Amino acid sequence: MENESTESSRPPQMPVVPDVNPYLTPAQPPMLPQAHAVGMDANGVTQDERTMGMLMHLLGLLTGFIGILILWLVKKDQSRFIDFHGREALNFMISMFLYTMSLLALALVVGVVTMGIGIMLIIPIIMLLSIGQIVCEVMACIAANRGDWHRYPMTIRMIPDAK
Numbered sequence: 001m002e003n004e005s006t007e008s009s010r011p012p013q014m015p016v017v018p019d020v021n022p023y024l025t026p027a028q029p030p031m032l033p034q035a036h037a038v039g040m041d042a043n044g045v046t047q048d049e050r051t052m053g054m055l056m057h058l059l060g061l062l063t064g065f066i067g068i069l070i071l072w073l074v075k076k077d078q079s080r081f082i083d084f085h086g087r088e089a090l091n092f093m094i095s096m097f098l099y100t101m102s103l104l105a106l107a108l109v110v111g112v113v114t115m116g117i118g119i120m121l122i123i124p125i126i127m128l129l130s131i132g133q134i135v136c137e138v139m140a141c142i143a144a145n146r147g148d149w150h151r152y153p154m155t156i157r158m159i160p161d162a163k
Contacts, residue, residue: 053085053144
């Protein structure tokens with residue numbers, strides 16, 4: 001009898017399941033580090049900095065290098081992240097401008113030499129360059145919004161990185 005009374009007063013035991021956290025369900029997100037609690041991501045970049053970095057790249061699509069230049073000159077001293085993305089976007093836009101002007105000059109020369117037939121080869125290349133530019137800028141917008149330090153491919157770095 002005594003044995004039965006001690007068994008009934010004892011709380012039920014939870015089954016032991018290895019590698020399962022009973023306090024973390026699939027519907028509950030994992031605990032965030034302290035940096036997330038104050039508005040920063042794991043790289044120490046705030047939401048405002050990520051938005052400004054994304055806006056730098058987005059302005060390249062909408063206004064060319066003028067919008068990037070104005071925003072970068074105004075905001076570059078506020079954050080190293082914003083300064084980096086402004087430099088990258090500006091360097092990329094200047095590089096794309098130089099590539100496009102070079103291809104147009106080549107199209108003029110080839111067009112004169114081949115009596116216009118060579119232009120049919122250069123114009124699709126310029127179109128592909130424009131599509132590639134849009135794709136790269138969208139990818140940079142997404143990366144900046146995630147807080148990544150994104151570098152464009154095939155960019156001539158005329159404005160060097162800040163030391």
